Amino acid sequence: MKVLVPVKRVIDYNVKVRVKADQTGVELANVKMSMNPFDEISIEEALRLREAGKAEEVIAVSIGVQQCQETIRTALAMGADRGIHVLHDGELEPLAVAKMLKAIADKEGPSLILVGKQAIDDDCNQTGQMLAALLGWGQATFISKLEVGDTELTATREVDGGLETLTLKLPAVLTTDLRLNEPRYASLPNIMKAKKKPIDQMSPADLGVDPSPRLETLRVVEPPKREAGVIVADVAELVEKLRNVAKVI
């Protein structure tokens, strides 16, 4: 079976994000970009399935600017077999991404799509769910454990009250959570091999998808600065402050 893994190019988790002066978005110029950490976990899980003989091919897909190819190369250097790059310069919303992934899935016929539970830039947490709905496949989100059989899979997901275990029929869409695995290093031989692995490039139009945004961003602003605290003398003063200053009770 084939496993499809979408990988998103995001601002590196170590970077302190700054809002652009014109408030249209965040500063991307000269900022370190990396693969979304949840997508690394997805790639790792897909590679483990291949190594266990459960999958034959791992395909990494990235949608966005030309430099997304670097993100795909990272996936290839970890061990993915080939890449697909959908070149698109403008803004992308989860629904457009889900539609393009559906078109790719229709073409490639994967049995499993491993999506990160969210991307650390916009934190949308929507693409996997929308994709499953568009495909009409079963889904398990936030999975922390996975066992794949011939026609079914068992996924453990982290929910507020504890752990939930689901059985799904293949094909399925899964979204991965932090505790699923620890992503591997790209080894030197794999880094060298990655150069020679193919990356197919296409456009949203090739996939029959119109990626124009449905939402309009009005303004992006920094969260308000945290103000210095005050020491209160007693409970009465605390209650008074909560009621009249913080206005939370």
Place this chain on the structure above:
Amino acid sequence: MNFDLTEEQRLLVATVRRFIDEHLAPLEDQVDREGVLAPETARAIFKKSQALGLYATNIPTTFGGGGLNAFDTMLLEEQFGRTSDILIRRAFGNVYEVLLRCSASQVKRWLLPSVRGERTCSIAITEPGAGSDAASIKTRAVRDGDGWRLSGHKHYISDGLFSDFFVVSAVTDLAAGSRGISLFLVDKDSAGFTVGRDQPMMGLRGTSHIEMFFDGIRLEAENLLGEEGRGMRQVLETLGRVRLGQVGARAVGKAAKVLDLMVEHAREREQFGQPIGAFQLVQQMLADSAIEINAARLLLWQAAAEIDRSGDGRELISMVKVHAAETLGRVVDRAVQVFGGSGFSKDQPIERYYRDARIYRIFDGTSEIHRTVLGGALMKKGAALYDPAS
């Protein structure tokens, strides 16, 4: 001119950086305190690194190495510099390129096992009476049938306790001066080989530096490395790249690591109600360090690119050796200052970096020797030697 690294190069650097941070950095303090790296720990980090293809990356793939060119080797060597000498040796291997001179039969016995991490080689040139003047060695190999008898005494040989064979320089023709020196592959278990003291050092704790004595060791024709009488040339030709990597690049990496620690400390440590990094006198120490490190790194890249282009970069290598080693010296000195008392205290790693840095200006040719080489080249070839417009 493009100073951007390729995606592969960035991945390589990221892999090595992560390996060092996760597997080696946590061992550094203990190794320095105890002066030894436990053999089972050494074995474990070797296994992990080898599985990632990070052992012997400088050796061509035909011999089982990583096949990196000089430039990529320097990128990794810079990262290696961020951890300590003994951990680099065990995790990544110091497989000397002089071993690429091995003939087909020598390859099996010495080179391949070194690349596989089954054998370890050190270079034994220095003697008590012959340091900077490496041609003045007294160790002699006297003809004996189709082989030789080796007698003499070496000292300060890095990693000598762990190593099981050595590239040894010896005089084969007394009358020929520096053209009468040859290199030999000498197994430690040879009859007549005695290991002397482990000579205690200011830094690099965990790595041994030993005396060794040769008492009429029998050498076969197969023990001769390269050509008879061309030992000094071969050393100059192949140790250039080693010097660039193990001294130049590692000095840059170590200085960069120390600057990271300095900036972190300058942000966190508060005096007079503000981070000490807010004081301009502290900022100057950070800024000067960043300027010098960046200059050293670009010089390193230039020398590495020159090796890949022409196979030789002798004068550039000397420049890097001097500039990177001295930059490291100034950076660790400032680091002690920025850290204040905790820079001098053994409870913080800065004191260790300070001790470990000092040798960079001495081994693999002292700063004075490299300056002398450069000065000589300038006198002979003129200042145009380093002028891109000429």
